[in-house]
Amino acid sequence: VNGDVGSLLGGDHTKALIGQLIIFNQILGELRLDIREQVKEMALIRNSILECQVCGFHEPRSRCSPNPCYKGVACLESLQYPGFTCGACPPGTSGNGTHCEDIDECSLQPCFSPEACVNTVGGFSCRPCPPGLWGAPLAGTGLDAKTHRQECVDVDECVE
Numbered sequence: 001v002n003g004d005v006g007s008l009l010g011g012d013h014t015k016a017l018i019g020q021l022i023i024f025n026q027i028l029g030e031l032r033l034d035i036r037e038q039v040k041e042m043a044l045i046r047n048s049i050l051e052c053q054v055c056g057f058h059e060p061r062s063r064c065s066p067n068p069c070y071k072g073v074a075c076l077e078s079l080q081y082p083g084f085t086c087g088a089c090p091p092g093t094s095g096n097g098t099h100c101e102d103i104d105e106c107s108l109q110p111c112f113s114p115e116a117c118v119n120t121v122g123g124f125s126c127r128p129c130p131p132g133l134w135g136a137p138l139a140g141t142g143l144d145a146k147t148h149r150q151e152c153v154d155v156d157e158c159v160e
């Protein structure tokens with residue numbers, strides 16, 4: 001009799017155990033889904049943080065805004081101090097890109113006479129040749145003054 005009761009109890013226990021295992025399995029399945037969702041969310045958060053760090057690091061270090069270079073000179077962000085590099089000075093000026101000064105081309109004497117030279121910001125021009133002499137008008141920028149010189153020649157009107 002005892003044995004029968006024992007097996008009966010055992011059967012109930014097994015049923016109960018199986019029932020609990022099924023519930024446990026369901027919970028495990030739900031947990032697995034939850035974890036999968038969590039992993040996705042973590043990846044999203046990680047990406048957001050990375051993007052945030054990128055913009056966060058760039059914003060205060062954006063040394064090119066406002067442009068610290070001379071007017072019209074390109075600014076490039078740099079990892080080295082001071083955090084930017086400037087392009088070359090505009091034609092007709094010289095300097096380090098932050099400070100550019102007009103080149104006085106007249107010091108190179110590109111014109112027929114020193115008085116004929118007019119220095120301008122970023123360039124120079126020559127006044128017309130003196131009376132009786134002929135030559136093309138000349139104007140230029142920076143180093144043009146070295147290679148281009150104003151020629152004023154005496155045209156012998158008697159020949160023509």
Ligand SMILES: [Ca+2]
Pocket residue numbers: 092102103104105119120121122123124
């Ligand atoms: Ca000049």
